[in-house]
Amino acid sequence: DRMPELLRTMPKAELHMHIEGSLEPELIFALAQRNGVSIPYASVEELRSAYAFTNLQSFLDIYYAGASVLLTEQDFYDMAWAYLQRAAADHVLRTEMFFDPQTHTERGVSMQTVVQGLHRACVDAKAQLGVDAALILCFLRHLSEESAFETLEQALPFRDLFIGVGLDSSEVGHPPEKFARVFARCRELGLHLVAHAGEEGPPAYVWSALDVLKVERIDHGVQSIKDAALMKRLAADRIPLTVCPLSNLKLCVFPDLAQHNLGQLLDAGLVATVNSDDPAYFGGYVNENFTQTFAATGLSAQHAWQLARNSFEGSFASADARRVWL
Numbered sequence: 001d002r003m004p005e006l007l008r009t010m011p012k013a014e015l016h017m018h019i020e021g022s023l024e025p026e027l028i029f030a031l032a033q034r035n036g037v038s039i040p041y042a043s044v045e046e047l048r049s050a051y052a053f054t055n056l057q058s059f060l061d062i063y064y065a066g067a068s069v070l071l072t073e074q075d076f077y078d079m080a081w082a083y084l085q086r087a088a089a090d091h092v093l094r095t096e097m098f099f100d101p102q103t104h105t106e107r108g109v110s111m112q113t114v115v116q117g118l119h120r121a122c123v124d125a126k127a128q129l130g131v132d133a134a135l136i137l138c139f140l141r142h143l144s145e146e147s148a149f150e151t152l153e154q155a156l157p158f159r160d161l162f163i164g165v166g167l168d169s170s171e172v173g174h175p176p177e178k179f180a181r182v183f184a185r186c187r188e189l190g191l192h193l194v195a196h197a198g199e200e201g202p203p204a205y206v207w208s209a210l211d212v213l214k215v216e217r218i219d220h221g222v223q224s225i226k227d228a229a230l231m232k233r234l235a236a237d238r239i240p241l242t243v244c245p246l247s248n249l250k251l252c253v254f255p256d257l258a259q260h261n262l263g264q265l266l267d268a269g270l271v272a273t274v275n276s277d278d279p280a281y282f283g284g285y286v287n288e289n290f291t292q293t294f295a296a297t298g299l300s301a302q303h304a305w306q307l308a309r310n311s312f313e314g315s316f317a318s319a320d321a322r323r324v325w326l
């Protein structure tokens with residue numbers, strides 16, 4: 001079976017990963033020690049054994065606790081550098097990394113500390129690893145639109161260090177239209193727009209992400225399959241879906257990988273991609289997502305090629321870079 005080798009070595013872009021979700025338990029403990037932060041777990045093993053999730057919220061509670069060890073610019077650099085080395089090993093040529101500033105600014109860490117640390121890792125990744133890395137600022141949807149506006153304001157001095165904005169955290173009960181005004185402002189600023197929608201939430205949230213927020217990509221979007229008119233819209237407008245199979249498995253969006261709808265999305269002509277979401281929490285980086293999903297669902301080499309192509313087509317890289325890759 002040559003499929004795993006094809007999947008591992010094929011050049012790809014990663015369009016959906018939360019940098020705070022790449023914090024491995026070992027690094028959480030090392031940073032806790034370095035910063036004198038106490039965490040409610042006695043060991044790396046005890047922390048990892050808490051990674052048994054039943055839904056999105058059960059994961060988010062542990063994910064925000066893990067991020068509490070990040071205090072200095074060097075912490076943010078070290079976290080991102082560890083991820084970027086893994087990405088390079090997985091033949092990722094381009095990665096667009098989400099970060100959640102409100103998780104840090106609400107603890108008294110400055111926007112500058114967060115953005116400068118992550119940006120410095122992106123610069124070093126290009127020079128030392130040949131990985132083209134960019135940042136997307138995400139608003140936490142369980143917080144208010146006013147808090148999102150305040151976060152945007154704090155980020156504007158660093159406008160050139162991120163390429164766009166997204167919307168993440170607890171989906172159900174926090175529809176995209178809650179953030180209509182702040183996304184309109186980001187659009188005026190020339191930022192790229194994406195949003196998590198249709199992970200646990202209904203197709204209606206994908207519709208409003210497209211029609212109210214005017215996003216260019218949908219993060220997850222796997223629930224779109226329940227709405228035939230929406231599937232037509234996504235295919236016609238070539239809206240990329242950044243699918244995260246191991247995340248969906250660990251958060252019980254699908255009962256097992258064999259039931260995952262990635263193949264159906266591709267066969268319907270959608271621009272679906274494969275991504276790791278929160279690799280330290282969901283059991284693998286992007287190549288693990290490819291190999292496990294292909295093994296479970298029996299997707300073909302043609303599907304693999306389409307996924308790689310979709311990842312570059314869906315990226316926000318420069319026209320010059322996309323010309324080389326596509």
Ligand code: ES4
Nearest residue numbers: 018168169196247277278
């Ligand atoms: C996330 Cl899997 C997922 N969904 C929504 N928000 C998130 N933040 C980090 N991972």
Ligand code: ZN
Nearest residue numbers: 168196219277
């Ligand atoms: Zn996500």
